[in-house]
Amino acid sequence: MNLALAIELYLKATILKSGKELVSDERFIGNATHSLLAMAQEANINLSSSESALLNKLTDTINSWGRYPIPKTKGSWRRKVEGVEGLQPLWTWSEEELKVCDALLQRFRESL
Secondary structure, three states, rough: HHHHHHHHHHHHHHHHHHHOOOOEEOOOOOOOOOOOHHHHHOOOOOOOOOHHHHHHEEEEEEEEHHOOOOOOOOHHHOOOOOOOOOOOOOOOOHHHHHHHHHHEEEEEEHOO
C-alpha cells in the first residue's frame, strides 16, 4: 500500500516538474482516477510491460485498500487469480514484482 502511494506521489511530482499544473482556481485538475499508468503516461515515462502491469495492480491496491475500502461493484471486490479456486486472495506479490517496484522507485528518485 505504501509503495503504491509513494509511486503516486513520485508521478505527481514528475508531472509538476515538467511544468504541468494540477490545480487551477484552487481546484484539482489532474488525473482524478489514481491510475498510476495514466499518470506515468502523462509524465512521459516509458514503461516495460511488466512495469505497466505492476502499475495497474498498484492502482487497484490504492483503490481497494487505501482511498476507497468499499468497492463500487461486486466484481471489483476480489479479482479472480488464475489457478486459485474458492475465496480469492486480496493480493499476492511475487519476488519479480517487488524487484520491478524497487527499480521503478529508483528511476523516479533519480528523475527528480
